[in-house]
Amino acid sequence: MTVARAAGFGALLLVVVLAAYLLVFRGSGGHEYTLLFQNAGQLVKDDDVQIGGRRIGSVKAIKLTQDNQAAIKITVQEPYAPLHQGTKATIRLTSLSGIANRYIALTPAPNSAPKIADGATLEQDSTTTVVDLDQIFNTLDPKTRKSLSGVIKGFATQFKYKGNEAGQSTKYFNPLLSTSRRLVNEVDQDEGALTAFIVNSSRAVTAIAEKRNDLSALVSNTNATAKAIGDENVALARALGLLPTTLRRGSSTFVDLRSTLDDLDVLVNASKPATKNLAPFLRKLRPLVHDARPTIRDLASLVRRPGANNDLVEATQKMPKLQRVASPAFKHGTQALIKSQPVLQFTRPYVPELVAWFRDFGQGASNYDANGHYARIQPIFNAFQFNDNPAGGVLTAVPPAYRFQGLQTGIVKRCPGAASQPAADGSAPWTDGSNLGPNDCDPSLALPGP
Secondary structure (H helix, E strand, C coil): CCHHHHHHHHHHHHHHHHHHHHHHHHHHHCEEEEEEECCCCCCCCCCEEEECCEEEEEEEEEEECCCCCEEEEEEECCCCCCCECCCEEEEEECCCCCCCCEEEEEECCCCCCCECCCCCEECHHHEECCCCHHHHHHCCCHHHHHHHHHHHHHHHHHCCCCHHHHHHHHHHHHHHHHHHHHHHHHHHHCHHHHHHHHHHHHHHHHHHHHCHHHHHHHHHHHHHHHHHHHHCHHHHHHHHHHHHHHHHHHHHHHHHHHHHHHHHHHHHHHHHHHHCCHHHHHHHHHHHHHHCHHHHHHHHHHHCCCCCCCCHHHHHHHHHHHHHHHHHHHHHHHHHHHHHHHHHHHHHHHHHHHHHHHHHHHHHCCCEECCEECCCCCCCCCCEEEECCCCCCEEEECCHHHCCCCCCCCCCCECCCCCCCCCCCCCCCCCCCCCCCCCCCECCCCCCCC
């Protein structure tokens, strides 16, 4: 053996010894802790202990405590150890389809918190057990599991004979994963905001879970609504087809409405003084509205009531037929009124005389006997005179030869309408536009008074 080979062999032996030292003596120099979980979550010895996706330790031993808890002993290497109070430990899965792919994820507390001594135990208030996929399935009822099984079988049918297409789609996984990693890195930069978001999301989900009955009713009602809309898909499609035209016309309407509203501002400003007293008016109107309820109720019965031919609606329905029958009669009646207008204009001034004639004729012809009608008349003309003396007034009979002294005789000529006071418009007494001369009537003979 040459000197060079001996030197090389010695150097190799030194490296092996140094590596063995680091692995045996330094490798076991990490900080050990015991984590208590509700169950081991299918952890095995030498599974990873990670922080932020990086291995910083391993599982050294798994034991069962007397109270049936899983005691997991781990080691954590520096500079991630020693741990600090407030550190959380969670068993996680690298994928849902695997079994022996579990690891412990640590969420370290701030370095300002007190340190945890080596060999200390983290109780269950600081640990979270993994939720396996079969546990999720066990929460489902048989009907839901059967439906889920149908969905999985449907996926199998969907991807049957589609292996080549699925293989081609895998080439897009690398960009997807790369961009997803960048997205995760961006989200993880502000850990405090992410933690607050997750906590608030948890609270929101908890609040929704408390209202699960209402949410279930909402989903059921939404399902019924969607079914009703689906049943009317033809009408919905027709409505959607008409929607663009409606929107265009509505846009034009709204454009015109803008100018209308501008003009309406003037009306609103002018009505503000009038509306100042509107509130007291409405308060005073309230008793009237209250008292009008029976009237409105009766009016409703008048407008519409059970039975045939007994309300206003049915009467209105028959109005067209009545209009067809009445139109000719109204037409002839209008012509008759037009032709009778000159006659009425001529007879109108003599209405007072005509009424008086009917009245006086009835009075004059009221009494009759075998000889016919008669009237009892007893004219008395100045039969007595009153003499005033200190002893008292005395009625003295006037001799018949002197009774007619002072009387005026003669026939007066009153104009038509002179039986009533003169009208303000000069229509009575009526002189027929001055066609009635002095020999016909005297307009000055009228009743006194306004």
